Amino acid sequence: MPNTDSTCTPESLGAFCAQLGFPLASSALVSLTTYLNLLVKWNRAMNLVGREDWEDIVATLVADSFFLADFLAGLPLPQAPQCWDLGAGAGLPGLPLRMLWQKGTYTLVEAREKRALFLRAFLAAYPLPGTEVFHGRAEEFMARRPLADLIISRAFMPWKSLLALVDEYTTPQGLCVFLTLESLPPILPQGWTATEEKRYTIASATRFFWALRKM
Numbered sequence: 001m002p003n004t005d006s007t008c009t010p011e012s013l014g015a016f017c018a019q020l021g022f023p024l025a026s027s028a029l030v031s032l033t034t035y036l037n038l039l040v041k042w043n044r045a046m047n048l049v050g051r052e053d054w055e056d057i058v059a060t061l062v063a064d065s066f067f068l069a070d071f072l073a074g075l076p077l078p079q080a081p082q083c084w085d086l087g088a089g090a091g092l093p094g095l096p097l098r099m100l101w102q103k104g105t106y107t108l109v110e111a112r113e114k115r116a117l118f119l120r121a122f123l124a125a126y127p128l129p130g131t132e133v134f135h136g137r138a139e140e141f142m143a144r145r146p147l148a149d150l151i152i153s154r155a156f157m158p159w160k161s162l163l164a165l166v167d168e169y170t171t172p173q174g175l176c177v178f179l180t181l182e183s184l185p186p187i188l189p190q191g192w193t194a195t196e197e198k199r200y201t202i203a204s205a206t207r208f209f210w211a212l213r214k215m
Helices: 010-020 026-046 054-073 094-100 113-125 138-142 159-169
Strands: 082-086 105-110 131-135 148-153 170-180 192-202 205-214
Touching: 010 026, 010 054, 026 054, 026 094, 026 113, 054 094, 054 170, 054 192, 054 205, 082 138, 094 105, 094 131, 105 113, 105 138, 113 131, 138 159, 148 159, 159 170, 159 205
Parallel strands: 082 105, 082 148, 105 131, 148 170
Antiparallel strands: 170 205, 192 205
16 A cells, blocks of 8 residues: 655655656756655645556656657757647646657646646646746637747647647647657648657556647
């Protein structure tokens, strides 16, 4: 049974991440420790994520961010991309990702008030470079901003629906990155092409990233 009373420390987190194969710099350990302790505390009151203890959260949810940081580093993006995380939830993968990958500006877009409050509470306690929260619907947010170079989606809506939604709001070479449990389909909607796909394993489960680019 998870020990929900255990508090994460940079030392315990560093040892745990090293066991998972992800040694982290001290700055990332401090910020991630702050995030995990705040998430566990808020999770007891409002069920932000389905996991209870920080080790389980790292092993099954935060680990996606570690893989995603490497994946984004290999994609053809501008020097300072405009990045949107649609349906950011409790900040997974976005907040741990920004502790490791800090190119450009990154906006966590979340319509649900309690989750947006949590995101802002963390960033108030531990600001991350170029990272902000928008509380509201994605349609409202996108209409106000410059075109996106990168859009990240984890179960925000079905991927075909998302491509249709964001098509007019991405740059001509804009990328959409999906976190999914399925491999890349052979046929994509008209106007989009696959740039990259990555297959990886977390807790014995196979997961995928797709990077789709406007043609």
